[in-house]
Amino acid sequence: xxSADLPAPATVEATVLRGKQLFNSAIGPVGAAANSxxxxxxxxxxxxxxxxxxxxxxxxxxxxxxFADGPRQAISMESTFPFGAAVIVNGAPALxxxxxxxxNWSAVRDEVPDxxxxxxxxxxxxxxxxxxxxxxxxxxxxxDLTPVANTGRSADLDSIATYLALGVRAPISxxxxxxxxxxxxxxxxAGCQNCHGGPxxxxxxxxxxxxxxxxxxxxxxxxxxxxxxxxxxxxLFADGVSNEIRANNAANVQARGILGFNPPSLVSVFASxxxxxxxxxxxxDAVLENVTHRSVGRADGLxxxxxxxxxxxxVRFLESIDRGTEPFLNVIIPPRACGPR
Ligand code: HEC
Ligand code: HEC
Numbered sequence: 001x002x003s004a005d006l007p008a009p010a011t012v013e014a015t016v017l018r019g020k021q022l023f024n025s026a027i028g029p030v031g032a033a034a035n036s037x038x039x040x041x042x043x044x045x046x047x048x049x050x051x052x053x054x055x056x057x058x059x060x061x062x063x064x065x066x067f068a069d070g071p072r073q074a075i076s077m078e079s080t081f082p083f084g085a086a087v088i089v090n091g092a093p094a095l096x097x098x099x100x101x102x103x104n105w106s107a108v109r110d111e112v113p114d115x116x117x118x119x120x121x122x123x124x125x126x127x128x129x130x131x132x133x134x135x136x137x138x139x140x141x142x143x144d145l146t147p148v149a150n151t152g153r154s155a156d157l158d159s160i161a162t163y164l165a166l167g168v169r170a171p172i173s174x175x176x177x178x179x180x181x182x183x184x185x186x187x188x189x190a191g192c193q194n195c196h197g198g199p200x201x202x203x204x205x206x207x208x209x210x211x212x213x214x215x216x217x218x219x220x221x222x223x224x225x226x227x228x229x230x231x232x233x234x235x236l237f238a239d240g241v242s243n244e245i246r247a248n249n250a251a252n253v254q255a256r257g258i259l260g261f262n263p264p265s266l267v268s269v270f271a272s273x274x275x276x277x278x279x280x281x282x283x284x285d286a287v288l289e290n291v292t293h294r295s296v297g298r299a300d301g302l303x304x305x306x307x308x309x310x311x312x313x314x315v316r317f318l319e320s321i322d323r324g325t326e327p328f329l330n331v332i333i334p335p336r337a338c339g340p341r
Pocket of ligand 1: 023050069079
């Protein structure tokens with residue numbers, strides 16, 4: 001097997017490796033609770049599951065999970081941080097300097113260390129933050145947004161953030177950029193870049209140091225980052241199609257989404273079907289069948305993509321986007337679809 005020397009201790013490379021080790025491990029450091037002692041550890045309940053199981057190589061398992069906010073497609077993390085832009089301070093990406101996306105489809109989180117909640121609540125592990133109760137009993141001390149930031153509470157947890165910022169590689173598209181000129185023009189004409197533009201192919205980027213001001217939050221979401229593009233189907237059960245319901249909820253409470261969604265990056269989107277927060281679109285063609293979504297980027301609201309042949313050309317362009325594709329840098333944020341209602 002090929003092998004390499006370990007990075008020197010106390011370097012950023014060593015932090016990335018530690019983060020990757022924890023991310024890929026069902027075990028992690030030993031805890032005090034019965035389910036976090038050797039041979040298991042604090043990363044999951046008796047060592048049953050890892051971050052990697054839903055995010056292979058930091059990417060996505062393509063599964064729609066029923067989570068507390070509703071049906072949620074596992075998010076591929078090659079573009080949670082723009083490539084090479086993270087500023088690492090004390091072993092963690094500094095925010096907002098690292099230009100990280102607001103996190104999750106509903107913009108309910110603002111730091112990777114908030115995913116301590118997944119270790120405890122989803123994987124049933126002890127958790128990495130010391131000094132609070134292990135497992136679900138400590139969850140109240142691990143907030144999503146306010147009142148405190150979770151960065152800086154555990155060097156191990158911070159190292160996972162640094163791994164995601166620096167150590168996840170975007171899949172390389174097999175489609176050559178030379179065959180997609182028409183599709184690229186159609187993308188610009190439709191104003192897709194007004195939400196999927198900028199160096200990271202999304203306008204979603206933190207502009208504050210966590211925690212956020214309470215005024216930025218509505219229904220637990222950072223509302224400023226939410227855009228309404230006609231992809232939320234509120235007719236739970238009535239149309240026999242909608243799966244917009246929260247997990248483990250006997251009362252059938254409607255999922256989050258009525259306020260809009262956090263625009264995903266389009267980097268390597270060819271590799272992450274099915275699409276949208278709920279996995280409702282099996283293909284990129286299906287994403288573009290939605291007239292509201294495909295025309296919302298233009299100030300005049302004109303649908304420039306009525307011709308299915310044009311949509312095929314645009315899909316071909318979408319399939320070609322990877323880290324090597326030149327992004328659209330002239331972004332005008334369309335106020336009518338994004339931000340607080
Ligand atoms: C059971 C499957 C599952 C496991 C295990 C899991 N995730 Fe996720 N992850 C998801 C899903 C689903 C989403 C989207 C959730 C949403 O939008 O509400 C997500 C989203 C994320 C995001 C947001 C990325 C972005 O750009 O918005 C981060 C960061 C993340 N996960 C990190 C982790 C870490 C770290 C672990 C291990 C501690 C982990 N995940 C374990 C399924 C999982
Ligand atoms: C007003 C902002 C906005 C504009 C303009 C916009 N989108 Fe989107 N796009 C979004 C949001 C928000 C989502 C997520 C919706 C959801 O999950 O329900 C999304 C999702 C997508 C996805 C699915 C990605 C994934 O990982 O699941 C693709 C592909 C996409 N858009 C392509 C386009 C194209 C092509 C255009 C132009 C024709 C466009 N978008 C215009 C906001 C926008």
